[in-house]
Amino acid sequence: MTKLNFIKIGGSVITDKSVPFSLNEPAIDSLTDQIKVIVQAYPYEAMLLGTGAGSFGHFLAHELPHTKKGLYKTSDALKIHQSVEVLNSHVAKMLSSKGASVIGLPAASFAHFRGGKLIVTADHLHSLLVPGTIVLIYGDMVPASKHSWRVLSTEPMMLGLAEQLSQHFSLNRCILASNVDGVLDDTGHTIKRITQAGKIAHYEQSGYDVSGGMAQKLTYALKLSEHFERASIISGIHTDALQKSFAGHSIGTIIGQ
Ligand SMILES: Nc1ncnc2c1ncn2[C@@H]1O[C@H](COP(=O)(O)OP(=O)(O)O)[C@@H](O)[C@H]1O
Numbered sequence: 001m002t003k004l005n006f007i008k009i010g011g012s013v014i015t016d017k018s019v020p021f022s023l024n025e026p027a028i029d030s031l032t033d034q035i036k037v038i039v040q041a042y043p044y045e046a047m048l049l050g051t052g053a054g055s056f057g058h059f060l061a062h063e064l065p066h067t068k069k070g071l072y073k074t075s076d077a078l079k080i081h082q083s084v085e086v087l088n089s090h091v092a093k094m095l096s097s098k099g100a101s102v103i104g105l106p107a108a109s110f111a112h113f114r115g116g117k118l119i120v121t122a123d124h125l126h127s128l129l130v131p132g133t134i135v136l137i138y139g140d141m142v143p144a145s146k147h148s149w150r151v152l153s154t155e156p157m158m159l160g161l162a163e164q165l166s167q168h169f170s171l172n173r174c175i176l177a178s179n180v181d182g183v184l185d186d187t188g189h190t191i192k193r194i195t196q197a198g199k200i201a202h203y204e205q206s207g208y209d210v211s212g213g214m215a216q217k218l219t220y221a222l223k224l225s226e227h228f229e230r231a232s233i234i235s236g237i238h239t240d241a242l243q244k245s246f247a248g249h250s251i252g253t254i255i256g257q
């Protein structure tokens with residue numbers, strides 16, 4: 001079975017979440033460099049790359065009218081979708097300019113909510129995931145009922161995809177890169193390993209966020225770790241953390257057994 005890796009680069013790294021529509025160009029440059037090197041170093045492994053919505057999607061999702069259940073009308077969902085497309089295509093262009101082969105997919109092409117439950121259909125996606133091609137997904141809007149749309153964050157999207165794709169691939173690395181060194185304890189130190197859900201120290205996030213920050217990320221990382229050989233939450237800021245983590249170094253917080 002072909003090995004498949006998931007990497008998520010958080011919106012907190014590639015944008016400044018406190019400034020609407022702001023790109024963090026040096027971080028995007030460094031991360032795309034590292035991803036290109038990884039893809040070249042592991043030519044027989046497939047790669048799914050996810051990007052967060054950062055100060056593009058989160059800002060608009062926060063500002064535009066929505067119901068208590070987080071439902072948006074189609075015209076507003078389109079505005080959010082278009083904003084995350086800008087961010088995502090910037091990352092895609094950067095990867096492409098460095099010689100990587102990359103294809104971005106809107107979440108509505110493989111996911112929707114039915115009766116509040118996330119449904120993911122990865123049949124066609126599975127054939128796109130060939131070694132050498134990076135399949136790029138991103139926090140986005142997906143249909144929730146006839147005329148309403150919901151935010152689908154990158155982590156739950158990745159979990160839905162992992163559940164489907166585990167039938168076709170051997171799921172290898174799952175690395176979530178954010179703007180902190182990992183999950184921090186209440187003294188600010190990085191926790192080396194987390195194997196089960198529990199309360200974590202709470203640090204205030206700067207900027208716009210509609211997905212629940214680190215607590216939410218950890219919940220999904222624990223579920224993702226059940227499908228992968230190794231899962232971790234690392235820093236996307238340090239210039240070589242992603243490459244080192246991919247190569248098996250103990251970087252950040254290792255998630256699961
Ligand atoms: N215990 C914790 N450890 C690390 N980060 C935490 C913790 N509690 C809250 N946070 C906040 O979570 C943020 C990362 O989550 P988030 O902004 O959603 O990142 P991303 O955009 O990468 O998904 C950090 O910037 C930090 O402010």
Ligand SMILES: [Mg+2]
Pocket residue numbers: 010052211212213214217
């Ligand atoms: Mg987040």
